Amino acid sequence: MEARLLLQQVLGVNRAWLIAHANDALQTNRDAEFQALLTRRLAGEPIAYLIQQREFYGLNLRVSPATLIPRPDSETLVDAALEKIPHPIAKPITVLDLGTGSGAIALAIAHNRPQASVLAVDASDAALTVAQDNASQLTLSNVQFALSDWYANLAEQRFDVIVSNPPYIAQNDPHLSQGDLRFEPLSALAAGLDGLDDIRQITEQGLIHLKPQGWLMLEHGYDQGAAVRELMAQAGLVEIATRQDLGGNDRVTLGKNPLIVSQHWA
Ligand SMILES: C[S@@+](CC[C@H](N)C(=O)[O-])C[C@H]1O[C@@H](n2cnc3c(N)ncnc32)[C@H](O)[C@@H]1O
Incomplete structure (x- = not known):
């Protein structure tokens, strides 16, 4: 789920788009961006900081470090x-x-x-x-x-x-x-x-x-x-x-x- 969220962030798309385009190839520059985010997540950085948002009381909020x-x-x-x-x-x-x-x-x-x-x-x-x-x-x-x-x-x-x-x-x-x-x-x-x-x-x-x-x-x-x-x-x-x-x-x-x-x- 988190990998999907990070890919949505890199591509600027929503979940439905990602599912509908599951077989599309990823452009090389986008792949590098995606891999960089995965590396940061694997190092423990919170997903909310990587996608710069978090839902609270039904509101979508931007968060930063x-x-x-x-x-x-x-x-x-x-x-x-x-x-x-x-x-x-x-x-x-x-x-x-x-x-x-x-x-x-x-x-x-x-x-x-x-x-x-x-x-x-x-x-x-x-x-x-x-x-x-x-x-x-x-x-x-x-x-x-x-x-x-x-x-x-x-x-x-x-x-x-x-x-x-x-x-x-x-x-x-x-x-x-x-x-x-x-x-x-x-x-x-x-x-x-x-x-x-x-x-x-x-x-x-x-x-x-x-x-x-x-x-x-x-x-x-x-x-x-x-x-x-x-x-x-x-x-x-x-x-x-x-x-x-x-x-x-x-x-x-x-x-x-x-x-x-x-x-x-x-
Ligand atoms: C635990 S966070 C809560 C943030 C937010 N209210 C929330 O619930 O997500 C505490 C907040 O208090 C702020 N803070 C710490 N010391 C402060 C001070 N002396 N005066 C005003 N704000 C302060 C921090 O910058 C931080 O944003």
Whole structure:
């Protein structure tokens, strides 16, 4: 299947065309291109980087070595966000996606909630270029992009929902030098000795950027649920809960800003 995908990429054709032309001879220059891709795949490079795309939440996204390859696990985070954003929307809703990478989570939310305004930020210029390109390809006009070290460039902007799939792997975890992870940006994966450095920072500053009754939702490792719940409680969030991914692993923890509007403006 992967060999077919690579051949489709080289020839710029779809699966049906390839099957219909199974007996055609391959031009020599195309064959060299195909062999080069096969060699890279055999060396372990992820297929998504070789064909420069990955499907996420039903959307076809461009990916590059500057972006994480979106994972099915992150669809749990999109589900949690969509659950908290009413449809149809009665009042304007603002959503912040911290560490957007290819834009996967921000674009899935924007696509499913066209009346929501989504701001997607990343510290990587190269990743933001890919995310912006994906928004244009999908003709989604309700997503804006900003370069920011987490909340640093957002002044005091507040949001109804903040989502993030931040780096959450411990910096010494041996998985970082195995499989697909070897080819993905370390800055998208590793977060300090216990993997919680970024989650800690995002959670500690969450209340400053949440509207009253707003939700913070974070993806994390299968064994980090208790730690993230504790961090959210320390930050003053309430109604804290952890959701499981399709594999039954703890994957997303969410908590709410307890302030109600009248308290906020008092
Ligand atoms: C695990 S990836 C998630 C990418 C995307 N949201 C997804 O789910 O496919 C984490 C992202 O956070 C970004 N990032 C890392 N440190 C950051 C920081 N200090 N401020 C903003 N973004 C950061 C990385 O560039 C990367 O795109």
